[in-house]
Every structure is written in structure tokens, then in C-alpha cells.
Amino acid sequence: MSPTLLLPAGLLALLALAIPIVLHIARRTESLTVEFAALRWLEARPKPRRSLRLEELLLLAARLLLLALVAFWLARPVLWNVQDGRRVVALMPGVEAPPAGEDAERRLWLVPGFPAVGGPVPAAPANPVSLIRQLDAELPPSTPVTVVVPQILDGVDAERPQLSRRLDWQVAGPAAAAPAPDRRPPPVLTVRHAAGDETAVRWFRAAATAWAAADSEPAFEAAPTDQRIPRNTTHLIWLAPGPVPAPVVDWIRNGGTALMALDARVPVEGETQVVWADAIGEPLTVAGRLGAGRVIRLTRPLEPAALPQLVEPEFPEALMQMLAPSPAPARVAATDHAPLTGAVPYDQPPLDLRPWLGLIIALVFAGERFLATRRARAVAP
Template identity: 45%
Template sequence: MTVSLLLPIGLSALAALLLPLLVHLARRSEQRLVVFAALRWLQAKAQPQRKHRFDEILLLVLRLLLLAALALLLAGPVLFGRPDRTARVLVAPGVDAAAVRDRIGADDARWHWAAPGFPVIDEDHTRAPDRPPADAPSFSSLLREMDATLPAGTPLTVLVPPVLVGADAERPRLSRRVEWRIVSADGRAAIEPPVPSTTAIPTLMVRHAPERADSLRYLRAAGAAWLVAREDKAAANPVAPVTIAPASTPLDPDQPHLVWLVPGPLPNAVREWIAAGGEALLDADTVAPELAEAAVVWRGPDSPLARAARLGRGRIMQLQHELRPAAMPVLLEPDFPIQLQRLFTEPPPAPTRVEAAAHAPRMGLAAYPETPRPLAPWLAVLVALLFLLERWVANGPRRRPAA
């Protein structure tokens, strides 16, 4: 263990040690002149010079120690000791810790849930913590926080389910090598479906080729779900959320959202409509060079479902599979209308649901510095004790009376 100073310039206060030395040197015992009649005729002679000496050594030492402790307190002492490098196991939500713990066999490691505060997992607390609030940090952020708080060289094992929820847009980069284990998702809590929004329901303009007629049923089903959730569902003539027409029908310039289910090259008229400020979702077989390096904006459990890129003042998107259940099983999920709704009404979010095998952390960051332990509280107690002892010696009955 080593002691270091956060503010070494504070040691300049040690110059104050001269004050008690000078005070004790300059101090003179009280003298009172006494006249003797028999000695008044004697001639005064020079007295031998007295040697300088310190009086009350114990009091002087206490004062010196008190000033030295104050100077050290101003310098901000900290202690760098032996860090706790006990192995840690971080368990992601969706993993049954009670079942996995027996298989892993890491009895000498400390187990923590990947949740704010990193709750400890022991024999009495193997249940996953309650569902975190909406503004809770993502799993990737918690993983980086754990890496930053652990001392360098501490082994870290991360247990994740096959599908990881709460991931960032890229693989995390850490300062240590992590043992990344993908375990069974048995015991995973059911993910609650998102609540549909009733105020941001789009109106889709669908243009399709004859060979895509079978795909229209899923768009009609989504429109029916939106109509039920829409606030004006009680109106006498509610506006249909989805209008379907053949590809030869001209585009409505007043409609902001388009679903283009036509294979082949994208017509210039559609491209100009998008560049003027529209949003279009293209068929998987539509040829659009603008989407060659597009980012993923809709991801399923196993693969990307849609990509998007900017085109003029609008946004162009493209499905990665045909709209049929064999290629897109999400079409049969109850939350498909909500996912399609968010694709048009919300800004593209960062991906939060990825395959755990593709999200294993990488190394590359420098190790975080060791967090020192401050000694100021203990030093403040020492200063208080020295001050009380100095006052007791200075005013107590043991003090040597002045001659």
C-alpha cells in the first residue's frame, strides 16, 4: 500500500512549524525584582550568558504534531492499497441465475445482476430484480460501468440470453477480456408488448404490383388495428389508415407515407416524390442504389427487417424480406401493427435487440486508474484529538509552573 497526495502544494503549510519553536525560544519566565538592604552596596557584575533551551517539551511536541497534521490534511492524502480482484459474474436480464449458477460452478466469484446498483446475487436473492424504469441505463451502458468500476485485472464473466435486449448500436469496447457466455433463456420474464400510440397513427398510401396481392392482407390488418386504436374511432366516417391501389395509380402529393410493393427499378416519379419530403417503404425486390449502405432501422430476432437512408428532404426505406410469414414471421406477431406504425412515425432508434453472439465485447480501452481511498476523514479525527490533547496539556494541572 502506498500513500499519495492529491495537492502536494499543501505541504508548504509545514513552514508554520517555525512558529511554536520561536514562541518557546522567546518565552521568558516571569521575574520579580526583590531588594535586599545588605546587598545594595555590592557592585553588579555581568551575569554569565544563559544557553537557549526549550521549555515544556511535551507541549512543544504536541503543537508541532498538530501543525504537521494540518499541513498533511491540506495536501489531500489518499491511499492506494491492494485492490479486491475477486472474480465477478454479471447476469443479464432474461437469465435464470438459480439454474445457471449450479452449471457454471463459479462459487468463489461474486454474482451481480445487470441492473442499476448491481444488486448482489446470493443464495437468498436469486430472483431477477424488478423491471427497471423506462429511463434506466441500457445493458451495454451497465456493462461499461462495471468495467470502469472493477480494478484492472479482475476477471469478469457475463451471462446473457441468446437474444440480448438493451444493446447499443455497436459492440461495446472494454478495458479487459470478458468471458462472454450465452446460456439458455429458461425463466426469462415475458416481454410486455408496447402500448400502441393513439396520436401518431400514419396514413399509408400503398401501391402494389399484381404479384404482391397476397401481401396486402397484412397491411390491411395493420390499418384495422390502427383504426381501433385511433382517437376518432367513434366518428361517423373515420379516415381509412391504409389506402391501396395498383402501381399505375398516381401518387397523392398530400400523403406523406408510401408503401411501394413493386419489384424492379424505382421509378423516377417515386424518387422525386420522396425527395420532396415523403417517406417510402419499398419492396424487398425494388432496386434502389441509395440504400446500398443504409442503416438498419427495424431488426427482428434473427435478422434485419428494414433499412433506411435520407433522400433529399425525405426518407427512403426498404424491406429486407417479402411480406409473407415464411420470410417475415413478425407479420403474425400481435405487435406487428405497432412496429410498422413506429417505422413511419418515430425517428429511427438505435438497435436494442441483437443476437448475443454478435454483441460480444471487444478489448481496446486503456485500463481505468485505481480509485484511491481518501485519508482525510481519519486525518481530521487525528487533528481533533491532537488539538484536545494540546489544550489539556497547556491548561491542565500537570503544566510546570513558571519560576
Template identity: 40%
Template sequence: MNPGLLLPSALFSLLALLLPLLIHLARRQQQQPLDFAALRWLGSKPKPRSRFRLDDIPLLLVRLLLLALLALWLAKPVLHGAPDRRTYVAVMPGVAATTVAMQALPANARKHWLAVGFPSLDSDPPADAQPIASLLRQLDAELPSEAPLVVLATTQFDGADARLPILSRSVDWRIVAGAPPSTPMVTALAAPRLQIRSDSAHRTQAGYLHAASRAWQTPAEFTASSAAFPNNQQIVLVWFVSDPLPTTLLEWVAHGGTVILDSSHALPQSRHPVSLWQNAAGIDLLQAIAYGKGRLLRFTRPLQPAQMAELLNAEFPQHLHDALQAPGVAPIPADARTYRPQTGANAYPQAPYSLQPWLALVLALVFLSERWLATGRRGEQA
């Protein structure tokens, strides 16, 4: 383990150590001479040299230590520890412990469930489906680049993204026997509440959805595309932005969110969409697919009267309301044989361990000692 400083220039604040020294030097000149009439005719004698009193030296040393520790705290001390290079074994929920024991693994390998929080394999397996793709990326970011990663995957699993994960390391991807936990059906929304995020090119199209929400007595709200995603799963996020779908948005959907896309975005081709709304000619107007615990909805046509005449019908708000209230879509599990993570991403730097919290505790103790010494000295002078 190697100590270091993230902000070494803050050590210039050590010049503040001169302040206690100057204060103690100035106190030597605070003694005021007092003339007595009986001593007026005595001859003058050389004044004794002033020097520090022994009682002041402990207080001076404590104050110097306090300032030195404060300067060190400002320099942000850290500890670069040796990374744990042991093999990390991530086991998908559904893999039996006997199956893990049959695998050829290093004796000192770390074994954890591929689940939120990465619980130890000795704990109970997760009972519900996990966002496997997001967890793989998180593991790749948190593990040292030298640590081998072994994943024991079931043949099929839920929680996959629309694209293969691209990691910074090669993964020992092993497909073993096991039954993954089932993902519950996506329940219908109690009352559709829209949160619209659109750019200038889709502002007019988003206006039709806003008008429909006003007819439901739950007007939609417009938010910036960079705003945080809502915590309330009852809110339906409308993404009418020309940019590609961000990874954070897909992760939010995988955890149970619902997103409505415009016709310019394509649904993942690996999933078969379900029709939620058809026109009189039987043409799909709104489709949906399951994505993790959530679902993606997509209009097949631009929301323009020339392309979608249903926008001008008085029944448009009710049709959209019924489509959002449609029963949940059963998720389609991913095939582990075609979902092996790829390599090519940049390695993540490992953050050093910060010593500032511990140093702050020492600072507090030294400060209390300084106050105790200073208060005791004033009491003696009184």
C-alpha cells in the same frame, strides 16, 4: 499497499514549522526588568542565560506536530492498495443458484447479482428487470483490469441498449437457463409535461411542441442540452438536437424516462416501432418503442407545415396529447446470443484510497490537545 502523495508540492508548507519556534523565542524577551531603590547600589551581575522552560516544550512539540500533520493533509496522502484480481462472476437476475453451482468457476471467485448495487449472490435475487448494459459498463470501470469477468446470462433479458457494450476487457459470456424478471408496462402519463432541449437548427420545430403544451395549460420549459436529466418520470424530454443521442440519455430512458425525438434520429432497428399517431392517409406521424423501463418516441417527419400539414390543424395539440397518453409499449427482450460485449474500450485507472478523512480526525485530536495544553499554561501563569 504503497502510500503516496497526490500533491507533494504542498509539503513546502512545512516551512510553517518555523512559526512556533519563533514565537517561543520571542517569549523569552517578554520579561520586563523592574528596578528597586534598595538594589540600586548593588553591583551589576551577569544576567543568566535565558532558556526554554520545561513547561513550554510539550506545547511546542504539539504545535509542531499539528502543523506537520496539516502540511501532510494538504499533500493529499493516498494508499495504493493491491487490486483484487479474483474472478468476478456477475449473474443476471433469473438464473437459479443451482445453475451457478454447476458452472466451472474458480474457488475464490466473487459472485454477485448483475443488478443495481451488485448485491451478493447470497442475498435475494432482484424482483424487477435491471439496466444490464449500464451495469456491464459500470463493472468494467470499477474492476481492476487484471480481474477476469464472467457473466452468466439468461437467453433473453431486458435492459439492453441500442448498441452492444464496448468494454476494456474480454468477457466470459455464458448463456445459461433462466427466466428473467418481467418489465412492467409503461404506464400512461398523468399530465404531459414537456422539457424541450433543442439547438438553433430545430428551434422552429420545437416551437410547435411548445405551442401545444400551452394549449394543455402546462407550458413546456426550455433547458440546455447539457443540463441534468429530470428526476420526475412524469416529465417528457424533447430532444431536438442534431448531435447523436448521448449514452447518458439512453440510460435515463432505460430507467423509466420518456424522450421525443425529431425525424433526424433513427430508432434502434432491433425493435419494431408501434404507431401512436397516423394521419388521414394512414401514414405514421409518431412512433414509439420500449427501451428498458422507458420508451423512445420519434416523429417520422420534420415539424414543418410543408412536410407535416397536421401542424396547422387546431386538433394538433389534442392529437399529440392523446399520443403521449397512449398505453405503454411492451418491451422486447434482447437476445443474449447476439448481445455478447465487445472489446476495444480504454481501461479505467483505479482510484487510490484517500487517507485525508482519517488524517483529518487525527488533526482534530491534536488540535484539541494543543488547546488543552495552551489553556492549562495560561491558568498556571495567572
């Protein structure tokens, strides 16, 4: 432990120690004069000079101590490197706690606030990985940590967490295989093209065919732009140049997703972001918001000479990711999600001594008030 002062200038308040000393020197013990008859016949004589001396030393000492403590409180005393070296065992609610080791350890629930194990079992946290990162940040780098988790973790991030220390990662019970991802139904494609120009429709028909099962028809519908969009349309491909009709714009605002040709004009709110790029990072499509919907705009003409990705085997998957992006993984086998190391350790705050110093100040102040107001204070006759 290393004591220090965060605000040494607060020690200038020690100059106030001269105040009670001066007051005690200036103040004399009150004298009570008693008159009696024989004094009238005595001749007045000069009073003897009294030497300079301090009275009520205990009260003076209490006042000096009180001022000194206040000065140190203003200087903000702290202790650095105050570390609890005991192992921390963080348990996810619902897991069986491992047997206690020989060394002393702290057992905490891996929930917000990190309460100590021993009371009622709290509910499982919504995001355990975020709590593991918080625990890593709040503990000193030298503190060993054990985390006990169930076989399956829910509410996890898309990637394994990276911490500043190596955890003892324990999975309660036998290891379980990672849950199989849910099979997403392919989006239903509705294509609208300019009258007499169906050249680009074939690329999207091929993608819909690739999405469909071997024994089923592709979910695909194409027609000229003068045909109304079906009521159940969720994903629209617009291949006509010029301004997009108002009914289509309103459909997008109400939550639809539309892929627009390069020369189609439709409003976009806010900034756009790249959602499809080529091998060297050049954007092929950019997406933006329009009300509650999404507008995806091609940056090149729909022809293999300008967009060779149209004839590549990866085009159907790329199109699906543009129209219906895969959700971030939120459920994973705990054995596959053990944290990595390599993060920079967090600086630990010092221990603030002012709360304890404030308690001492209150006790000394109470003692000073008792000494200053007691009935037994001397009154010299």
C-alpha cells in the same frame, strides 16, 4: 502501490513549523513571586542570565506534528495502483448464484450501485448491458469478472457490448433460443395524387400488395388531392406538386407520417437526416420533424429512370422501413449477447488519502488541545 502527491506545492505550508518554535522560545514559564519580610534587608543583585531553552516539549511536538499533517493534507497525497485482485461475480437478480470457488471473491448484484450479495434481492435492472459496461469501466483491467445472467435478457441494446476485458459469461439454466420477432402489421397506405396523374401510384400499390398476406387484400387507398384524408390514416403518400394544403399539414403536426414527392412543398422543423440511400450512399429520401409527425421527402422524381430502386424487389421493405421503422431489439437470448472484447481500458483513479489524513489531524488536534488546557501545566514559583 505507488504513493505520490498531486499538489506538491502544498508542502510550502511546512514553513509554518517555525511559528510554534518561535512562540515556545519567546514564552517563558510564568513565575510567581512570594514576598516575605527577610527580603527587605537583602541587597538587590543582578538576576542570573537564563540559557535559551524550549519548554513543554510534548505540547511543542504535538503542534509541530499537527502543522506537518496539515501541510501533507494540502499536498493531496494519493496511492496509485491500489487494486483488489479478488474475482468479481456479478449476479442478475433472479438467477441462482453459482457455488463459491476456492479463491476469495466479491459477489455483487448487477443493479445500480452494485450492492454486495447477502441482503434483500433487488429488482431487475431496466438496462443490464449499460450496467455491465459501467462495471467494466470501474474495475481495474487485471480484475477477473464473472457475470451470471438469466436465459433471456430484456432491455438490451441493438448490438453486443464491447468491453475492455474478457468476461466469464454464465447463463443460468439451459440455453434458450432467441425469441421470435413479433410480426408487425403492415402500414395502411393512403395515396393522394394530382388529378389525372396516377403514374406513380402503381409503385406504392405494388408495395402494399407485397406486404399483404396471400389471401387478403392490400391495405391501400388512392384518390386525387381534392379528396379528404380518411380519419384513420396513419401513413400518407403525397404525389402532387406545389404547397401542401393546410389540413394535411395540420394532420402531420398531430402525429402523422407523410412521404412527399420531390416538388411538393411542406415545412420541416429542425435538421433532416437520410433514411434511404442508394448503393453508393447518395440520399434517396430525407426525413424531418413537423410538430409530433414526420415528413419524408424524396430527393429524385418518382420514375425508374431517376429512381431505379422503384423496380427492385427490395423497394417494399425499404418503403416499410421509411414509414414504420423497426424498433431497436430489446429482448434477446443471453447466449447470443455475450460481450465482445477490444474496448480501450479505462484509467482507474488513485486512492485519495486525505479522508484518513483528516481523521489523524482531528485526533492530533484533540491531543494538542488537551495538552494546552490541562490544569497540570507548570507554574514556576
